Amino acid sequence: MVKINLKILSLLFVCLLISCNNNGNNDKDDLVYWSSNNSYEINYARQLTEEWNKNNLEFKVSFQPVPEGQSSEEIILAAVVGETTPDIYSNMWQGDVEAYAQANVLIPLDTLDGFMEFLYDRCNTSTIEEIRSLDGHIYQIPWKINPIMLIYNENIIRDLSLKRPPKDYSEFLESSKEFKKDADGDGYIDRWFGYAEVQVTWWQRFFDFYPLYLASSGGASLVKDGKAVFNNEHSINVFKFLRTLYKNNYFSKEKLSARQDVFLSRVIATRFTGPWEIMHADNFKTDDFEYNFVSMPVPDDHEGPVYTYGDPKNIVIFNTCKKPENAWQYLKTMISDEGDLQLLNITNQLPRRKDLLENNLFQKYFNNNIKMKVFAQQAKYVKGTDASPVLKEVFDLISQQYEACVVYGIKTPEQAIQDAADAVNLLFLD
Amino acid sequence: MKNTKNKILPYLLVSPYLLHFVLFIAFPVIFSIVLTFHKWNIISPMEFVGVNNYVRLFNDKTFFISIINTLVFLVIHIPLQIIVALFLAEILNQKLKFQGFFRAAFFLPVIVSGVVVTILWQQMYGFDTGLLNRMLVSIGLGKIGWLTDPDVAMVSIAVMATWKNVGLYVVLFLVGLQTVPVHYYEAADIEGATRSQKFFKITLPMINPTIFMVVILSTIGGFSLFIEPYIMTGGGPLNSTISAVLYIYKQGFFYYHMGYAATLGIFFALIIFAVVIIQKKFVEVKN
Numbered sequence: 001m002v003k004i005n006l007k008i009l010s011l012l013f014v015c016l017l018i019s020c021n022n023n024g025n026n027d028k029d030d031l032v033y034w035s036s037n038n039s040y041e042i043n044y045a046r047q048l049t050e051e052w053n054k055n056n057l058e059f060k061v062s063f064q065p066v067p068e069g070q071s072s073e074e075i076i077l078a079a080v081v082g083e084t085t086p087d088i089y090s091n092m093w094q095g096d097v098e099a100y101a102q103a104n105v106l107i108p109l110d111t112l113d114g115f116m117e118f119l120y121d122r123c124n125t126s127t128i129e130e131i132r133s134l135d136g137h138i139y140q141i142p143w144k145i146n147p148i149m150l151i152y153n154e155n156i157i158r159d160l161s162l163k164r165p166p167k168d169y170s171e172f173l174e175s176s177k178e179f180k181k182d183a184d185g186d187g188y189i190d191r192w193f194g195y196a197e198v199q200v201t202w203w204q205r206f207f208d209f210y211p212l213y214l215a216s217s218g219g220a221s222l223v224k225d226g227k228a229v230f231n232n233e234h235s236i237n238v239f240k241f242l243r244t245l246y247k248n249n250y251f252s253k254e255k256l257s258a259r260q261d262v263f264l265s266r267v268i269a270t271r272f273t274g275p276w277e278i279m280h281a282d283n284f285k286t287d288d289f290e291y292n293f294v295s296m297p298v299p300d301d302h303e304g305p306v307y308t309y310g311d312p313k314n315i316v317i318f319n320t321c322k323k324p325e326n327a328w329q330y331l332k333t334m335i336s337d338e339g340d341l342q343l344l345n346i347t348n349q350l351p352r353r354k355d356l357l358e359n360n361l362f363q364k365y366f367n368n369n370i371k372m373k374v375f376a377q378q379a380k381y382v383k384g385t386d387a388s389p390v391l392k393e394v395f396d397l398i399s400q401q402y403e404a405c406v407v408y409g410i411k412t413p414e415q416a417i418q419d420a421a422d423a424v425n426l427l428f429l430d
Numbered sequence: 431m432k433n434t435k436n437k438i439l440p441y442l443l444v445s446p447y448l449l450h451f452v453l454f455i456a457f458p459v460i461f462s463i464v465l466t467f468h469k470w471n472i473i474s475p476m477e478f479v480g481v482n483n484y485v486r487l488f489n490d491k492t493f494f495i496s497i498i499n500t501l502v503f504l505v506i507h508i509p510l511q512i513i514v515a516l517f518l519a520e521i522l523n524q525k526l527k528f529q530g531f532f533r534a535a536f537f538l539p540v541i542v543s544g545v546v547v548t549i550l551w552q553q554m555y556g557f558d559t560g561l562l563n564r565m566l567v568s569i570g571l572g573k574i575g576w577l578t579d580p581d582v583a584m585v586s587i588a589v590m591a592t593w594k595n596v597g598l599y600v601v602l603f604l605v606g607l608q609t610v611p612v613h614y615y616e617a618a619d620i621e622g623a624t625r626s627q628k629f630f631k632i633t634l635p636m637i638n639p640t641i642f643m644v645v646i647l648s649t650i651g652g653f654s655l656f657i658e659p660y661i662m663t664g665g666g667p668l669n670s671t672i673s674a675v676l677y678i679y680k681q682g683f684f685y686y687h688m689g690y691a692a693t694l695g696i697f698f699a700l701i702i703f704a705v706v707i708i709q710k711k712f713v714e715v716k717n
Binding site: 077080081099100102103105186187188190198199200201252253254255256259392393396400403404407408410 | 471472473474552556557558559567572573575577578580663664665666667668669684685686
């Protein structure tokens, strides 16, 4: 037991670090840009700022990765509280934007000259509507996405009777049944068709319930106009599907992530994951291990495109920025065609733009990275999160019911979804 | 001049503690009480909500589950801690070979980081690859969902917490045992008392103050149960291991419901205060 709350201490320490931090912002016209602290993104941001500073004399941009902490969200919160936010931050989770917008700590970007024209040129209307805040303004630039898809072991799938990765729930369940096995003969299943974390942590639902819900519903919302709108056949079907997977031992209820990679060690045949898996798998797989990606499974009667969660990370300008116009000038180069190509080449993350596959500039990259092309095809059908200041609570409430219904089977899917929706509606009344 | 100096000096002497008290105790407590009447997510201005947070508290099932869980933990942990610590202290109080080594070995988990111990036990409790289940299977028994079975998870955490803290209480009991006059045992030997008679009639009554101290220390430590469920189970399965402190932490630092978290904190502090008062009365009656 700890007598001192570690999180409070770390938050205070982070506040201290940030407040002591000299951003190198010596000239009042200079800008400070924080990127994610992922090493690839650090390289990308460093190159970008060096190029900018070499070619632009009017103002300089100093770059640094977001300070280390338990999570970048926590660091940004500490910076907001301490009023030590950078001018530009490029790794903002879309779900956090609404709360910051309502706290008036972000610049409404649609008030900047030429912003909306640029945005319409870059993104389709549905993306723009998705990022629009509840007050009608736009506080974020859609920057990059990592769509969640189904990774599968090609060697295993070839050996199953279906011969191809499952597309719908029936095929998924059929393949699961065929693959599950007690390999060591101790009376317990130790080969599962897939795996998802069973912990109730709210963001774990980005890798199971939420992308499956978007796939089934064609990208429907969870909350809209201050009330829950997920009490429908899609969420019930997703709960039913996942519940069957756990009930029949097709997915493990145990935490498998603490041991050797269960996908690469062939303990599981599939997993819901994003494009970051490519670099990891290529680094650690054996030579004979083949894998690929397909869209999330959908109900048997599903028609139309298969949507998924895009895990979008966006760019914001904080209101501590003295020259938002300068920040916008810099950002225009960051999200230009060349900037996006650099993002692809250096970080292997997809820019969120409507012409990703049509623009000739990116063709060479996708020809050299065939697996990333699968994600680029999926990128047309991704959704981020709904604009709501209480999104984490919404996911937490769904997650509580997910555990009770899907993992432990003590509630029916109908009851669990109803209870989650009621709890979310109460949240909005508060 | 000298008179003025004499008046100022006492204030100067107490000022370091006073400063510490005001900054780190009085101000946070008063601020927390003020917060209980507000809605505040840190980044937006505080909004006065009257007694809404208190109304919400009394309708919050999960909070009461978390208090019950904490009490369940205490009910398992405290007796287990006392029995194991007393047993080990009794053994270590004998003339043993390598006595120093054993005393150090039992104390070692106390000084190891709680996070490290928790992660280690999480691996041991694993269903498929955990050491405990492998041992059970090797002797022909079934596997147990140590951390995934809602009926077992809190017991698993209590056992782990006992292993982590028992060394400290062994030392306290050893001190207690060594204060028992040897001639009591010599007299009992002459009277032909058995080993268990000596333990129950001499040792236990003589170390009563130590037992009470251990109970109070374990209770206070048990009420702050946080790191074990935070790392091992996240409060699950089905909220069976969510402790009151973990729930307050989640409300405050996960969802940034600062006003509500302060309300829960104040209410929980009152519960601890009541328990300590009851324990104090109990000790006074005993004395």
